[in-house]
Amino acid sequence: MPTSPEPTPGFAKAWSGRLEGGSNPTLEDYTSSLQEDLPLAPFDLEGSRAHARALARAGLLDADTTVKLLAGLERVGDELAAGSFQFLSSDEDIHMAVERRLTELIGDPARRLHTGRSRNDQVALDLRLWAKQACWRLVEAAAGLQGVLLARARRERLTLIPGYTHLQRAQPIHLAHHLLAYFEMLERDVQRLRQCRQRLDLSPLGAGALAGTTLAIERAAVASELGFAGVTGNSLDAVSDRDFAVELVFDCALVAVHLSRLAEDLILWNTREFSFVSLPDSWATGSSLMPQKKNPDVLELVRGRAARPISSLMGLLTVLKGLPMSYNRDLQEDKHHLFSAVAATEASLLALTGLLAEVRFNRERMELAARDPELLATDLAEHLVAHGVAFRRAHELVGQAVRQAEERGQKLDSWLRSSWRELGLPDDPDSSGLFDARAALARREQPGAPGPSATEAALREAAARLRRSRAWVTRQRR
Ligand code: ARG
Numbered sequence: 001m002p003t004s005p006e007p008t009p010g011f012a013k014a015w016s017g018r019l020e021g022g023s024n025p026t027l028e029d030y031t032s033s034l035q036e037d038l039p040l041a042p043f044d045l046e047g048s049r050a051h052a053r054a055l056a057r058a059g060l061l062d063a064d065t066t067v068k069l070l071a072g073l074e075r076v077g078d079e080l081a082a083g084s085f086q087f088l089s090s091d092e093d094i095h096m097a098v099e100r101r102l103t104e105l106i107g108d109p110a111r112r113l114h115t116g117r118s119r120n121d122q123v124a125l126d127l128r129l130w131a132k133q134a135c136w137r138l139v140e141a142a143a144g145l146q147g148v149l150l151a152r153a154r155r156e157r158l159t160l161i162p163g164y165t166h167l168q169r170a171q172p173i174h175l176a177h178h179l180l181a182y183f184e185m186l187e188r189d190v191q192r193l194r195q196c197r198q199r200l201d202l203s204p205l206g207a208g209a210l211a212g213t214t215l216a217i218e219r220a221a222v223a224s225e226l227g228f229a230g231v232t233g234n235s236l237d238a239v240s241d242r243d244f245a246v247e248l249v250f251d252c253a254l255v256a257v258h259l260s261r262l263a264e265d266l267i268l269w270n271t272r273e274f275s276f277v278s279l280p281d282s283w284a285t286g287s288s289l290m291p292q293k294k295n296p297d298v299l300e301l302v303r304g305r306a307a308r309p310i311s312s313l314m315g316l317l318t319v320l321k322g323l324p325m326s327y328n329r330d331l332q333e334d335k336h337h338l339f340s341a342v343a344a345t346e347a348s349l350l351a352l353t354g355l356l357a358e359v360r361f362n363r364e365r366m367e368l369a370a371r372d373p374e375l376l377a378t379d380l381a382e383h384l385v386a387h388g389v390a391f392r393r394a395h396e397l398v399g400q401a402v403r404q405a406e407e408r409g410q411k412l413d414s415w416l417r418s419s420w421r422e423l424g425l426p427d428d429p430d431s432s433g434l435f436d437a438r439a440a441l442a443r444r445e446q447p448g449a450p451g452p453s454a455t456e457a458a459l460r461e462a463a464a465r466l467r468r469s470r471a472w473v474t475r476q477r478r
Pocket residue numbers: 033092093119120123327329331332333
């Protein structure tokens with residue numbers, strides 16, 4: 001951001017009464033948070049307008065001063081929005097920059113705005129307003145990805161795919177079940193973000209620097225004017241509490257971990273070895289050297305960029321961990337971590353949503369892999385259990401059958417068909433559809449299981465939850 005070194009005539013530093021002479025330029029440079037503060041600007045102005053009205057209601061501003069202040073703040077907002085606002089290297093932070101510009105525009109009335117307010121409660125307010133909006137935007141973006149997961153799951157409700165543990169084929173499931181597992185993870189993220197927003201929905205304004213104010217400012221009225229559900233409790237805590245930022249960054253980190261896992265699945269599935277999915281060209285990248293390459297860079301970046309919110313969480317906790325009560329300038333370092341975590345998470349949500357909407361599922365490849373009869377070894381063991389065999393014994397018998405089939409170079413099903421009598425199986429495995437993956441899934445209809453009816457129920461439940469989240473997003477829009 002270009003700043004001009006010119007001092008503004010008539011606008012001294014806020015502390016010029018106490019400290020004599022100018023600041024060392026290195027101090028100005030080192031202590032400035034202007035660059036990081038920019039996202040706070042609209043919230044700072046909103047807070048200042050509400051504060052000015054509260055001062056007027058308390059009889060601390062006359063009508064003329066109030067009108068001038070509000071109009072001046074409006075103009076500062078316009079300049080910031082238009083990008084014509086000229087920052088100075090002496091501005092220190094967005095709060096001082098706004099006040100300095102306000103003084104240039106309207107003169108003396110600007111000197112009354114900071115009455116009964118400190119930058120400590122001001123920055124806490126700005127951050128909470130920003131964080132409320134961030135929670136909202138993240139819920140909207142997460143619901144967007146859930147919407148695509150659900151839409152794709154609907155079309156793949158009967159597509160067979162192996163379910164894996166240890167990255168080894170384990171049991172057949174439907175692709176819808178796999179996609180809905182990610183829906184479920186994101187649903188918890190959405191709930192967490194909504195709760196985070198609910199917990200942080202308190203106005204710290206009026207806490208002053210640390211001990212409130214002697215002036216008759218109605219905290220509750222300002223809070224409700226700003227759309228908060230209430231006011232913070234303890235004034236010391238109000239100016240130094242960044243728990244809400246930690247929670248939000250944690251929520252981002254967990255979203256990013258979920259996205260990273262989904263990206264990893266898609267990266268694997270996109271390999272020639274799996275070939276379960278193909279990326280559309282518009283979502284793939286090439287190699288500058290190897291002409292044949294088609295690379296999943298977006299997915300790799302979703303996986304790699306998860307490092308940002310994860311490290312932000314550590315960063316923010318580290319900023320906080322040694323602070324004595326109450327505000328300390330260390331807290332200025334919170335913004336870097338908070339903003340970086342939210343920006344990376346939101347960007348990854350949007351990118352993955354776009355990509356997932358267009359990825360091609362190679363159903364034949366998935367089904368071929370899912371029809372491996374070994375994937376039904378567990379069903380065979382459970383079949384024996386249903387005939388009274390103890391599970392450990394059944395496990396042993398089927399294990400032996402798998403080994404023998406392998407030694408004879410046969411598939412498990414053909415080996416069993418030829419030898420089911422010798423093995424002491426109660427009946428011909430084919431008669432009960434034991435080696436049919438679809439029949440195996442039809443046997444799995446408990447709540448949360450991957451059977452076709454259970455999947456239908458899960459799709460309906462997911463749709464209902466998504467409707468609730470979308471209704472929340474619309475309700476909270478401001
Ligand atoms: N830029 C500061 C921050 O982000 C604003 C608060 C400054 N307060 C102070 N006492 N110096 O924390």
